[in-house]
Amino acid sequence: MVCGNSCIKLLFFIINFFICIFGALICGFSLWANLDKDFGSHLADFVRQIDGIDVKLVNEIAEYQASLWILVAVGALLFIVGFFGCCGAGCESPVLLGLFIFIIVILTAIELGATVFAMTNREEFVSSIQQVLEKSSATPELRKNIRPIQNVLQCCGATSQTQRLYIEDGLCGPSPIAHPDNCFDRISHMVQSWGESIVVVAFLLLAIELFAILFSCILCRSSQDIRYTPYYS
Numbered sequence: 001m002v003c004g005n006s007c008i009k010l011l012f013f014i015i016n017f018f019i020c021i022f023g024a025l026i027c028g029f030s031l032w033a034n035l036d037k038d039f040g041s042h043l044a045d046f047v048r049q050i051d052g053i054d055v056k057l058v059n060e061i062a063e064y065q066a067s068l069w070i071l072v073a074v075g076a077l078l079f080i081v082g083f084f085g086c087c088g089a090g091c092e093s094p095v096l097l098g099l100f101i102f103i104i105v106i107l108t109a110i111e112l113g114a115t116v117f118a119m120t121n122r123e124e125f126v127s128s129i130q131q132v133l134e135k136s137s138a139t140p141e142l143r144k145n146i147r148p149i150q151n152v153l154q155c156c157g158a159t160s161q162t163q164r165l166y167i168e169d170g171l172c173g174p175s176p177i178a179h180p181d182n183c184f185d186r187i188s189h190m191v192q193s194w195g196e197s198i199v200v201v202a203f204l205l206l207a208i209e210l211f212a213i214l215f216s217c218i219l220c221r222s223s224q225d226i227r228y229t230p231y232y233s
Contacts, residue, residue: 012085019078020082020083025205063121074110097216108206143165144171154186
């Protein structure tokens with residue numbers, strides 16, 4: 001029994017170590033998706049500057065970014081919980097183990113919900129961005145608003161259909177050939193890259209969390225058995 005408990009403690013420590021690592025990764029990838037080169041803040045400013053934008057489009061963009069912020073918070077909390085789980089791997093307190101299980105279950109549910117929401121709404125987010133970019137190309141004054149996005153993404157023009165207008169207005173810098181991609185293509189590629197990275201990390205983390213819950217339950221039960229055995233022997 002002692003040997004079995006030692007093995008479970010070791011596995012519990014390893015599982016918490018991986019929770020710590022993957023929590024940090026999902027936090028980092030979500031931050032990258034929201035703040036890569038200040039892309040998120042520039043995008044929010046850009047959307048606010050375009051008059052007549054459908055409120056539904058603004059809400060879809062905001063909801064997608066909000067789901068990523070939730071993943072940032074969940075990743076950070078999982079990192080902290082995993083760290084303290086590593087530190088307390090040798091502690092067999094049923095109260096602490098029960099609290100650990102409760103926190104992990106709650107964070108796992110939130111993480112799964114936010115990941116599924118972000119991935120199922122990814123296409124709507126890209127579509128909303130495309131519509132906003134197309135609307136921003138209507139007049140020369142509106143086209144000037146895209147400059148911060150162009151500087152961040154090193155792109156030229158809003159979409160492939162409107163890129164010529166930006167070149168004619170001189171908004172692509174002295175050498176448009178240096179940045180041949182339009183901003184929508186860059187954004188859609190970035191969102192695709194973020195999504196794949198976040199999905200892989202999130203589901204690996206989910207599997208690790210399930211093992212953490214399993215080993216926590218085993219440790220909690222074994223600690224109770226050890227605690228009450230003397231009274232029945």
